[in-house]
Amino acid sequence: MPEIIFQIPGLCLVFLSCCGALGPDDRVNLTREEWKERLTEEQYRVTRLRGTERSFTSELLDVHEDGTYKCVCCDLELFGSETKFNSGTGWPSFYESLKCPIDGSDNVELIKHMHFGRTNIETRCRRCGAHLGHRFDDGPPPTGHRYCINGVALTFEASPKTDTEQEIEDN
Numbered sequence: 454m455p456e457i458i459f460q461i462p463g464l465c466l467v468f469l470s471c472c473g474a475l476g477p478d479d480r481v482n483l484t485r486e487e488w489k490e491r492l493t494e495e496q497y498r499v500t501r502l503r504g505t506e507r508s509f510t511s512e513l514l515d516v517h518e519d520g521t522y523k524c525v526c527c528d529l530e531l532f533g534s535e536t537k538f539n540s541g542t543g544w545p546s547f548y549e550s551l552k553c554p555i556d557g558s559d560n561v562e563l564i565k566h567m568h569f570g571r572t573n574i575e576t577r578c579r580r581c582g583a584h585l586g587h588r589f590d591d592g593p594p595p596t597g598h599r600y601c602i603n604g605v606a607l608t609f610e611a612s613p614k615t616d617t618e619q620e621i622e623d624n
């Protein structure tokens with residue numbers, strides 16, 4: 454039985470580190486140079502220097518499949534396709550972010566900034582601090598939030614197809 458006792462904590466650690474229930478040690482902290490090596494110039498400019506991609510340029514605007522949107526820097530799951538909507542702004546938009554299934558904490562961190570006397574809410578990846586975009590309060594129900602996200606900060610992973618969907622595609 455010793456193997457089983459040994460394996461369980463390992464499994465928990467893998468699960469915890471992939472869902473966003475993070476202790477300080479789970480944070481991804483790389484140097485500027487390390488990020489530059491991992492990312493394209495545009496990904497680096499947007500996620501690490503708080504830049505903004507040009508509107509209507511993201512390929513993710515045209516993605517309508519079921520799946521998960523992840524952080525381009527550290528792979529943390531940030532948004533589900535079921536909360537994506539067409540905001541007309543030219544940036545991928547979601548009305549809700551993904552939560553950790555274990556402790557319910559938000560995988561997207563909100564940072565408030567004062568900007569010309571108004572509060573501006575920046576959104577960042579909880580694991581690596583990547584700048585994602587902003588959150589506004591003019592979104593659709595049920596949350597009323599609009600997460601306006603730079604597509605370059607995300608990757609999309611399609612959900613595995615069910616047998617029926619695969620059969621339809623094959624025929």
Ligand SMILES: [Zn+2]
Nearest residue numbers: 524527578581
């Ligand atoms: Zn990240």
